[in-house]
Amino acid sequence: MDSPFDSxxxxxxxxxxxxxxxxxxxxxxxxxxxxxSAVPAIDFRASLNDEQxxxxxxxxxxxxxxxxxxxxKTRTLTYRVAYLLSKGVRPGEILLLTFTNKAxxxxxxxxxxxxxxxxxxxxxxxxxxxxxxxxxxxxxxIGLPKNFTILDADEAESLLKQTVDAExxxxxxxxxxxKPGPLFNVISLSRxxxxxxxxxxxxxxxQYKDIAYLIPPFAVAYEKKKREQNVCDYDDLLEYWLxxxxxxxxxxQYFSERFRHILVDEYQDTNTVQxxxxxxxxxxxxxxxxxxxxxxxxxxxxxDFENIATFMDRHPGTAIHRIETNYRxxxxxxxxxxxxxxxxxxRRAELAKELRAARGHGMRPQVVQTMDDREQADFVIxxxxxxxxxxxxxxxxxxxxxxxxxxxxxxxxxxxxAGMPYHITSGVKFFERxxxxxxxxxxxxxxxxxxxxxxxxxACLLPKVGEKSAQKIHAVAREHAALMRQDLIxxxxxxxxxxxxxxxxxxxxPSFCASLSEVAETMRAAPPAKAFDMAVNGWYGDYLRGAFxxxxxxxxxxxxxxxxxxxxxxxQDLLAQIVLLNGETSDRQVDPDAEAIKLTTVHQAKGxxxxxVFVIGVADGYFPGRRAIEDGDVEEERRLFYVASTRAKNExxxxxxxxxxxxxxxxxxxxxxxxxxxxxxxxxxxxxxxxRSYW
DNA sequence: CCTGCATGGCTTTTT
DNA sequence: GCCATGCAGG
Numbered sequence: 208m209d210s211p212f213d214s215x216x217x218x219x220x221x222x223x224x225x226x227x228x229x230x231x232x233x234x235x236x237x238x239x240x241x242x243x244s245a246v247p248a249i250d251f252r253a254s255l256n257d258e259q260x261x262x263x264x265x266x267x268x269x270x271x272x273x274x275x276x277x278x279x280k281t282r283t284l285t286y287r288v289a290y291l292l293s294k295g296v297r298p299g300e301i302l303l304l305t306f307t308n309k310a311x312x313x314x315x316x317x318x319x320x321x322x323x324x325x326x327x328x329x330x331x332x333x334x335x336x337x338x339x340x341x342x343x344x345x346x347x348x349i350g351l352p353k354n355f356t357i358l359d360a361d362e363a364e365s366l367l368k369q370t371v372d373a374e375x376x377x378x379x380x381x382x383x384x385x386k387p388g389p390l391f392n393v394i395s396l397s398r399x400x401x402x403x404x405x406x407x408x409x410x411x412x413x414q415y416k417d418i419a420y421l422i423p424p425f426a427v428a429y430e431k432k433k434r435e436q437n438v439c440d441y442d443d444l445l446e447y448w449l450x451x452x453x454x455x456x457x458x459x460q461y462f463s464e465r466f467r468h469i470l471v472d473e474y475q476d477t478n479t480v481q482x483x484x485x486x487x488x489x490x491x492x493x494x495x496x497x498x499x500x501x502x503x504x505x506x507x508x509x510x511d512f513e514n515i516a517t518f519m520d521r522h523p524g525t526a527i528h529r530i531e532t533n534y535r536x537x538x539x540x541x542x543x544x545x546x547x548x549x550x551x552x553x554r555r556a557e558l559a560k561e562l563r564a565a566r567g568h569g570m571r572p573q574v575v576q577t578m579d580d581r582e583q584a585d586f587v588i589x590x591x592x593x594x595x596x597x598x599x600x601x602x603x604x605x606x607x608x609x610x611x612x613x614x615x616x617x618x619x620x621x622x623x624x625a626g627m628p629y630h631i632t633s634g635v636k637f638f639e640r641x642x643x644x645x646x647x648x649x650x651x652x653x654x655x656x657x658x659x660x661x662x663x664x665x666a667c668l669l670p671k672v673g674e675k676s677a678q679k680i681h682a683v684a685r686e687h688a689a690l691m692r693q694d695l696i697x698x699x700x701x702x703x704x705x706x707x708x709x710x711x712x713x714x715x716x717p718s719f720c721a722s723l724s725e726v727a728e729t730m731r732a733a734p735p736a737k738a739f740d741m742a743v744n745g746w747y748g749d750y751l752r753g754a755f756x757x758x759x760x761x762x763x764x765x766x767x768x769x770x771x772x773x774x775x776x777x778x779q780d781l782l783a784q785i786v787l788l789n790g791e792t793s794d795r796q797v798d799p800d801a802e803a804i805k806l807t808t809v810h811q812a813k814g815x816x817x818x819x820v821f822v823i824g825v826a827d828g829y830f831p832g833r834r835a836i837e838d839g840d841v842e843e844e845r846r847l848f849y850v851a852s853t854r855a856k857n858e859x860x861x862x863x864x865x866x867x868x869x870x871x872x873x874x875x876x877x878x879x880x881x882x883x884x885x886x887x888x889x890x891x892x893x894x895x896x897x898x899r900s901y902w
Numbered sequence: 903c904c905t906g907c908a909t910g911g912c913t914t915t916t917t
Numbered sequence: 918g919c920c921a922t923g924c925a926g927g
Contacts, residue, residue, distance in 0.1 A: 335917045360917080441917045509916070611914045613919095673904055709903080766914070788916065811913050832914055847915080 238860050247323060249289055259283045262495075262528035263290050266466065266759030269522030271515065275562040276544070277535030280497055281814060284470060285317040287495060288329075291468055298324050302466035303331035306473050306505070309632075309787055310814050311336075325493050330466065331739050334481050338444035339783045341451065343594065349736070350452050354779065356655040357786040363440035364391045366660055366716070369674075385415055389881045394426045398442045399478045399509030403549040437657040444479045451660035458488040462488045473814070474518070482521075483685045492522050499560070502537055504810060504847050521791070533562045535816050537569030539858050543890050544852045547845060549886040572852070572859040572891040574825075574883060579864045584621035586862065586896045589625070589822050590840030592860075594819055601800040604630070604818035608809050608851050610832055610844075614824035615806050628803040632811050638785055642751060642761045644769055647785055653726045656695040657685075668750055669719065671711030680707045696723045715746065716879060722746035735781045736773035743769060809851045820855035822848075826863040826877035841881070848882045 255263055258278055262272050263286045274280040284303075291301060305311040311333055315326035330337060342351055363716060367385040371378050378384055385393065393415065397407035404426060408419045415422075433439065439447065452459045453649035469489050471477065474496035485494060496518055501671065503512040519525040533541055541564045577583045589605060594600040609615050615631070622629050637643060645665065652661035659681055666677035680840070684704050688695040698704060699720045709714055722745030730738040744766045751765075752758050775781035803819070826831055852859060867875040883891075 333917065444917080504915075508917085613913065671904065675903060711904090787917065808915065834914065843915095 213511065229584050247288075249293065249321065251286065251290060251293075255279075255282070255286060256532055258528065258530045259286070262530065263287045265495075265526055265528065267406075267493045269492045269518070269525040270528065271474075271518050272495060272497040272526050272528045272530060273515070273560055274497055274499055274530040275533060275560045276499065276502060276560065276850070277533040277541075277816065278530040279531065279532075279534060281314060281472075282500070283530060284495075284497055285314060285321055287470060288318050289322045292324065296468060298328040299330070300465065300467045301329050301331075302337070302462075302469045302488070303329055304334055304337060304469070304471045304481075304897055305331070306333060306476050307811065307813070308333055308336075308810060313814065327516070332679075333787070334484070334731065335444045336442060336783075336787045338448040338484075339787065341448045341458075341462075342439070342444065343779055343783075344448065345451055345455070345461075348455050348458060348473060349447060350434075351439075351447060353435055354655050355439055355564075356651050356658045356661065357444070357783055358433075358438050358440045358660060359492045359789065360441070360784050362660045364388060366432060366436075366440075367391050367425070367429050367439075370432050371425050372423060374428050378421070384418060390422070390425070392879070393422060393754055394429070394443055396507075396509055397709050398446055399480055401479045401483070413562060415559045425487065435657065436659050437655055438660070445484065449480050449484050449487065452484065459487055459490070463490045467491065471496045471498075473502070475500050475503040475512040475515055476505040476510040476561060477514050477718045478505075478511060479514075480509075481764040482511075482514045484523055489522070492524070494522065501560075501846055502813065502850050504720055504813065504843060504850060506550075506843055519680045529560060529565055531560050534565050536564070536853060537857060538564035538570045539569055540852065542853050542861070543572045543886060544849055546886045546890060547849045547852060549881060550882070551842065551845065569857050570892075572855075572861060573894045574879070574891050575860055575862040575894045575896065576879070577864050577896060579863065579866045580617035581621070582896070583823055583864045586620045587618065587823065587860075588621055588625050588627060589815050589896075590860065591819075601817055602804045604792075605804040606815075606817040607804065607806045607821045607823060608810060608812050609806075609823050610809060610847070611829040612808065614622070614829055618806060618823060620805075622806075630805045632805070632807040636789060637764075638789060640764065642755070642765060646739065646742050646747055646765055646768065647782070649723075650726060650730075650738055650778075651782055652718055653696065653730060653738070653742075654724060654782060664813065665747075668747075668754075669709075669712040669715050671709040671843070676712075677708070680704060683707050694727070696720070696727050699723065701747075715750075718746045718749070730778060735775055737779045738778070739769045746895050809847050811852050813850055816854055816856055818856050820851070820861075821856040821860045821862060823862045824864075825861045825883060826867075827880055828867070828875075828877060830880050831865070831882070845882055848880070 221746055251263060252260060256279075259282065262283050272280070272283060274283065288301060292298065303311070303314060311331055311689060312326075315329060315331050317323060318329070319326055330340070339357070342355070343353065346355065347353060357585070362444065364387050367390065369381070371387070379386065389412075393407060396411060397404045400407065404408070404423050405419050408415050408422070413809050424441055433443070452462070466488060469485060471485055475498035482787055485496075487793045496515070498515050500511070500512040500515055503601070506512075519527070520667065527893070536544070541562060542862070545562060575583075577586055591602070591605055594605065595719055607615070607618060609618075619629075619631065632697065645668065648661040648664040652658055652665060659678070662681050663674060666672050666680060667674065672680075683706075684695050684698055687693075687698045687701060691698060692740060700717070705713070705716065722742065724828070726738050726742045726747055729741045743762075748762070751761060755761055774782055775784065809822075827836065831841040835841050835844045852861075863877060863879055865877055865879050
């Protein structure tokens with residue numbers, strides 16, 4: 208049972224002396240009082256308020272922390288980690304689970320600042336990335352070969368599409384049937400909620416009631432395909448992890464003995480699988496779940512804030528801590544935000560929190576009405592200039608938030624025109640760029656030749672090769688390889704295989720195959736970055752030169768990818784991170800350290816705070832989104848609006864254009880968001896910026 | 903079977 | 918005003 212992570216906790220200067228193994232027990236005991244001199248002494252009492260202090264220093268055991276927005280939830284969590292360390296708990300005994308990569312990074316960074324303990328000494332990260340680690344260690348116990356690869360959302364969807372096409376020829380031809388995307392969502396949601404597909408459809412997708420019976424076989428076939436190709440989709444990382452824990456007592460024992468303390472951030476956003484995973488590992492009940500039902504914004508992915516309510520049933524003797532003092536926002540912003548929740552049709556009384564403002568007064572939120580997108584962007588830019596130049600606000604303390612990516616389009620253009628540097632956590636991500644995905648697929652195929660999606664991607668780059676030819680080539684190569692007991696890549700150049708290669712592709716074929724072999728060779732002997740380097744310099748390099756006019760720029764990015772790869776020691780880890788870190792934004796920025804304002808979706812802004820926040824597109828149809836309105840369920844959108852508003856510390860601007868220029872049929876008139884209309888007008892000011900002269 | 907053109911349909915949010 | 922899918926040609 209060797210883990211590549213084991214060494215990390217044992218040989219660093221901060222490690223306390225080894226402790227005798229302690230029996231797992233329901234913890235009524237206090238912490239073992241082993242002095243921890245390496246971690247700097249922290250005055251917990253002075254650094255925290257009463258509520259936070261109580262939670263941070265609570266006896267080990269099930270803890271539920273109900274923490275409102277801006278009440279210092281992350282602070283509580285990070286200090287809890289520091290407190291555990293100060294009591295002699297080793298970093299390797301702490302498991303820290305979050306939802307987004309950003310949150311994980313932020314948390315571990317803060318712990319590092321506080322205690323000096325390096326982030327990589329904890330097991331901390333998203334459920335998915337920790338699931339991947341678990342599968343990497345124990346996947347073979349449930350029949351998952353160790354070189355499995357991970358499909359991103361597009362690839363998974365396309366595999367499902369191919370599966371369904373193969374199972375039932377005309378399914379997608381019939382327009383009344385769900386398309387691959389929605390179909391994937393149905394299956395995914397059923398897996399994440401652990402509900403049978405029939406129940407899932409009844410509950411969440413009644414429009415598919417009539418064809419519900421068709422879907423379970425598709426799900427089964429899809430699962431089979433994934434196994435054949437030795438690939439996992441995102442949901443597998445959670446489901447297989449759970450299955451592993453349920454099927455193998457020794458694995459469960461390993462995790463629960465190893466992670467004597469479990470902390471879960473944003474517990475309101477756990478879905479059934481995630482909650483079950485936590486419960487399985489936390490047989491010792493030393494688990495701290497931190498959450499706020501008002502900020503549950505992932506229910507479309509199966510998140511169920513009822514998990515908070517049932518936590519105490521699943522972990523008897525739960526101590527509940529409420530943290531209700533808000534240090535972040537001015538009372539004006541907080542009043543406004545509280546009213547958003549007041550308008551909720553049904554509130555859970557037992558979860559309700561009353562946020563108290565701790566700060567002095569500031570300005571009321573400003574509702575900004577402009578003609579169109581363009582004026583909206585102009586307003587934001589002019590206001591930012593003013594804030595930065597005259598009020599001395601740092602650009603990095605300013606954020607522009609929106610419900611969905613497309614709302615930010617005009618904003619991006621305007622910022623570029625104005626020469627104002629910005630970070631954007633949306634749009635086409637670095638790892639989603641074509642050439643990046645190509646080269647990753649190239650390497651991924653070498654690593655796992657059963658991965659047909661990776662194969663299709665690279666094979667289709669050859670002239671005259673499309674999906675069908677790619678499939679045929681792969682099939683014949685697979686057969687041949689099995690027959691000859693040889694590597695799949697080694698048989699690609701045999702005549703049998705070549706008969707399936709279209710004429711137009713034969714010119715490229717030898718160098719294509721040679722490059723694959725070279726990469727395979729490198730992968731066996733050298734660190735992963737070398738294999739990437741080899742791939743870039745081989746056949747793909749030639750292809751790139753011919754296929755793209757901006758060849759130089761793209762090559763530059765591929766070199767950056769090689770640089771990224773050099774941070775990883777194993778191919779498995781590297782390839783997984785590329786899929787899972789689906790974040791690393793393609794900042795159009797030259798200097799990454801330059802002070803830049805931030806553009807992000809509300810989802811990605813969760814947990815973060817800024818001096819000044821602009822929410823753009825606060826109009827019905829945008830926020831709440833059109834879809835949510837049509838489905839008659841805007842409650843999640845309301846929580847999202849609450850999350851957006853509570854990101855602001857000093858100033859909050861809610862902007863909307865009166866005319867929709869781009870979206871919809873065009874020229875449509877927009878109403879202010881219903882969430883604005885629900886709020887007493889005395890709680891905000893209305894601002895109508897003068898029309899800008901255009902010459 | 904692949905590729906190019908035209909029409910229709912449409913837009914969450916993240917791992 | 919965009920992208921993806923559908924149809925005709927090679």
